[in-house]
Amino acid sequence: MALTAVKGFNDILPEESGRWQHIEQTARRVFELNGFGEIRVPVLEKTELFSRSIGDGTDIVEKEMYTFTDKGENNVTLRPEGTAGVMRAFIEHKLYALDPVSKLYYMGPMFRYERPQKGRYRQFHQIGAEITGVNDPLADAQLLNMLTAFFREIGLDEPTLQINSLGCPECRPAYRSTLRSFLEARIDQLCDDCKRRFVSNPLRTLDCKAQGCIEATAGAPSVLDHLCSGCDSHFSSVRRYLDLSGTPYSINARMVRGLDYYTRTTFEMVTGLLGSQSAVAAGGRYDGLISQLGGPSIPGIGFAMGLERIALLLGAKEFSSQPDLFIATMGAGERDVAFCLMDGLLKSGVRVEMDYEGKSLKSQMRRADKLNARYSVVIGENEVASGRAAFKRMADGLQIDAALTVDAIAPLVRKTV
């Protein structure tokens, strides 16, 4: 093969793009219903934006970013996630000055240099939403309800919502050291990875899949028992609002996030159908992020969902449309008439196909069938002379006589639902 796409970068072919559009349109509809407006930000940002927001020690920043120096000697990076860029724009354009509460959504490609596997690619696509300016747990709950609504609308009931609270800079350090002393006593039972995590990120040992670690951490202290009073009441309010609106969820005190900026509420939509890529959507509150990036001290909360993973879950559901009418012609003499008829019908919104290259009637009919046209019509000398033709309903072969005019044809073949 001469030239191929870059490893981990995929083409979305027409066969699949219908499904993608369905996902995107559903997200737009649900998000806009909730008062979110779309923001479009660049895919390329200064590297510093990501190292400062996501965190220097995270895997994303340490080994997964597409970072390079451009011709002007700027150190730039293809965005590995969406929130940082959106918040940069939020601060840069002082959107907080327009409105104390802003609700934004975005969609587009993200880039991470990882080894591709099922549901994980180097260029992947996310749809995300962010609320800034609200401390109240009401914002957390609305965002979670919106996420739940999206999955309901898209027709997926499989992914389930899990929530947790990670505390804040007040209470997390204390919990972390409590956990560390718990682990210290059992460090021999931990796997090699977790011995490393014990130092770098002890919370991570809680969601390790190794049997020894699961046993060793079975009685580990829970974050939720070590929240400060502010975080504790915030979390219980979030739960109360979810209960009030009947949103199903479960609490997973072992859920950890990969980005440093999360505080308090964190959550994931989890599926069991994608192997180890169980998270279809994930997010959380990031009360310190905006000020960390040089903006005012404004809280925020948001999520991102993975389009590829949702598309995978949607599976083989059919989203392609069918032509209303296929026009077949007997000979070159009728093609002018057919072409004008097609043009007129297209202008009035009827989806029409015709044969472009003067193939045999047999081929044309086969094509009408293959395209799954709802009606077909054959135009020959007789039809041109009489100005009428038989429109064949492909599903059952019924033929209906009608005049060869847009006004007569459009209502006949147009899908009436």
Next chain:
RNA sequence: GUGGCUAUGGUGAAGCGGUUAACACAUACGACUGUGACUCGUACAUACGAGGGUUCAAAUCCCUCUAGCCACCCCA
């Protein structure tokens, strides 16, 4: 970054050292003399991921590389 598996036409695949690379689907054209889905006929890999080697002879054995998939790490 680590590990495992796999690489034959548009697709799914047979082939396990010996003349024309099976079969199916898809595609194109045709047969049933102006009407699809059934049936039938014809066409369709100078070629077996790339490069090297062994051999009289390789898609079939060996080596290297590359790619894809899956898993780990991590993550949407």
